[in-house]
Amino acid sequence: MLTGKTAIITGGNSGLGFETTKELIAQNAQVILAVRNTEKGNLAREKLLKLNDSAQIIVMSLDLANLESIRSFVEQFKKSFPTLDLLINNAGIMAPPFGKTADGFELQFGSNHLGHFALTALLLPLLEKTPNSRIVTVSSRAHSRGSIDFDNLDGAKGYQAKKFYNQSKLANLYFALELDKRLKEHGFQTISIACHPGVSATNILKLGNREIPAIFKKIANLFLQPPHMGALASVFAATEPELTGGEYIGPLGQFQRKGYPAIGTPHNNAINLEISRKLWRVSEQLTGISFPFIEN
Numbered sequence: 001m002l003t004g005k006t007a008i009i010t011g012g013n014s015g016l017g018f019e020t021t022k023e024l025i026a027q028n029a030q031v032i033l034a035v036r037n038t039e040k041g042n043l044a045r046e047k048l049l050k051l052n053d054s055a056q057i058i059v060m061s062l063d064l065a066n067l068e069s070i071r072s073f074v075e076q077f078k079k080s081f082p083t084l085d086l087l088i089n090n091a092g093i094m095a096p097p098f099g100k101t102a103d104g105f106e107l108q109f110g111s112n113h114l115g116h117f118a119l120t121a122l123l124l125p126l127l128e129k130t131p132n133s134r135i136v137t138v139s140s141r142a143h144s145r146g147s148i149d150f151d152n153l154d155g156a157k158g159y160q161a162k163k164f165y166n167q168s169k170l171a172n173l174y175f176a177l178e179l180d181k182r183l184k185e186h187g188f189q190t191i192s193i194a195c196h197p198g199v200s201a202t203n204i205l206k207l208g209n210r211e212i213p214a215i216f217k218k219i220a221n222l223f224l225q226p227p228h229m230g231a232l233a234s235v236f237a238a239t240e241p242e243l244t245g246g247e248y249i250g251p252l253g254q255f256q257r258k259g260y261p262a263i264g265t266p267h268n269n270a271i272n273l274e275i276s277r278k279l280w281r282v283s284e285q286l287t288g289i290s291f292p293f294i295e296n
Contacts, residue, residue, distance in 0.1 A: 002029035011091025019231035064115025146170030191245030197230030
């Protein structure tokens, strides 16, 4: 049970985030829904309270495509919460038309990776003050098809929506695993875990920037992992007491597409130490935000 524990989940108002939040409040966690659209966040809160009228759910504004919004969110959170037990980096956008964040980053790399990188760095002092705290970062099976193109992170030399999505999810996985290494190297007690939902039928499925028709979503649910099952990987990563950090959690079924969660193995794309360290350096340079590690 998570009684007495506080969790932040990005994008907790819909899809996998909503299903993950349902599980967290079922275990009595106090959950902060960190969402870009607070109106949708409040609607999600109302739905969650109908399922569990004693749940502690707070909606807070957070735009991962805006570093100023990230800083503001963290400052507001610190005013009310001196500690943090759990951070779930869940929010993600998938294959939109080319666009940029408020700070000029390619939208998917900027939101999915750099936004969570900055958020985690700013919240780490609170996490480290909290015994048995965890950071869970949601990647994707798409990381196996990704590569980090350091010469075209902003898409100026050409943009392919799915290619840049794959890159962003590979960056999520590199970040989660590199973070755990650095936490351990510097004697931090907080752990970092990566996970993926399999192939899940959520509202991230779109045609360009438009939602797919409802009939196609129903068909997708017949063949893909339903959202409540996809969310189990995040819940497992957030709550399983035997995890020690650095694990990659995902469905156990065929090709890791469906099924109950277990410890898996990242694709070889995600285990290059040189790329991992370079991505960390570049992420700090781009965001202007560093982790509170004292380098030896």
